[in-house]
Amino acid sequence: MRIGVLATVSRLGGGVYQYTQSLVKSLLEYTNYDFLIIRNSAYIIPGLSRFHNNHFVEIKIRPSDILLKIKRALYISFPASREFLDVLGDYRILREKYNFDFIISPIISLVPIYLGCPYIVTIHDFQHCYYPEFFTLKERLLRNYVYKHAARNASLIICESNFVKDDIVKFLNVPQERIRVIVSPPALNLYVKNMHDEECKKVKNKYNLRGDFLFYPAQFWYHKNHLNLVEAINFLKEKYGERITLVLVGSKKNNFENVFKKVKDLGIEKQIRWLGYVPEGDMPYFYKLATALVMPTLFESVSMPIWEAFHLGCPVVSSNVCALPEQVGDAGLLFD
Secondary structure, eight states, rough: OEEEEEEEOOGGTHHHHHHHHHHHHGGGGOOSSSEEEEEEEEOOTTTGGGOTTEEEEEEEEESSSSSHHHHHOOOOTTTHHHHHHHHHTHHHHHHHOOOOOOEEEOOOOOHHHTTTTTTEEEOOOOOHHGGGSSSOHHHHHHHHHHHHHOOOOOOEEEEHHHHHHHHHHHHHOOOOGGEEEEEOOOOOHHHHOOOOOOHHHHHHHTTTOOOOOOOEEEEOOGGGGGHHHHHHHHHHHHHHOOOOEEEEEEETTTTTTHHHHHHOOOOTTTTTOOOOOOTTTTTHHHHOOOOOEEEOOSSOOHHHHHHHHHHHOEEEEEOTTTTTHHTTSSEEEEEE
């Protein structure tokens, strides 16, 4: 059986990128199928090239026609949309050149419909329904359209929590029998085997990580709630004299400037460290070195960093929103 896998989300796609990475690498265990990993020319999942063989091949999509430019002008991106639009531009070539029996889409996308074969799609969340103010009108319209049509035509819909499963039924009117809750393992456990003390020291020195610190790996999207986390760090200093260091990693998304203006206004620049994008090989050591992972998000279907923290023995402190109580259970601390 020839199975196409849409792996077209970039590192800037946050948890969806991690989910896709985990899925693709997990598929390496299945040698009875021919997997064709569909990605565009710009985005690569590290380490896959060494696995290339007759059963595992990457297909690089290069956008080239005027139709793609028109589509980009018409559609405003939401996480992963630019990437799947790259594929959309050349879907006809894919359909004609590769005879797919099935498509696995770890991102919500219309591409499998255009490829004209059965498919499974993962729906990660309905944040636009709960926090419409975080999205433009065009983004909301696009999400509603893509979700509706991708779900309607899918052979099966995957999600990672019962919270999202209930949302799929509520917002898309999909029968429960067409939905499966499948928890994705953290990508970290696929490439972290032995973590030596010497390597841990190297990472500690490389990033000048001194003393205790809270760790928050997240893009600066509004719902990630960095502003309130910074306020909490300042509150602990002002009321209790606790000077807690917070280490942030992630790219400069839409709320970055507001967050660090707040940091400056509060005068806590020495307590808040932003390291930007951290290579995947270094990330596991942050969990090992941190006092705890803090997850103050306002909305989360499932948190990949929480799975990673559990896997690497890092304590977890999390907000009690959406699916996080379901995910954390009694293995961490929850707050309002």
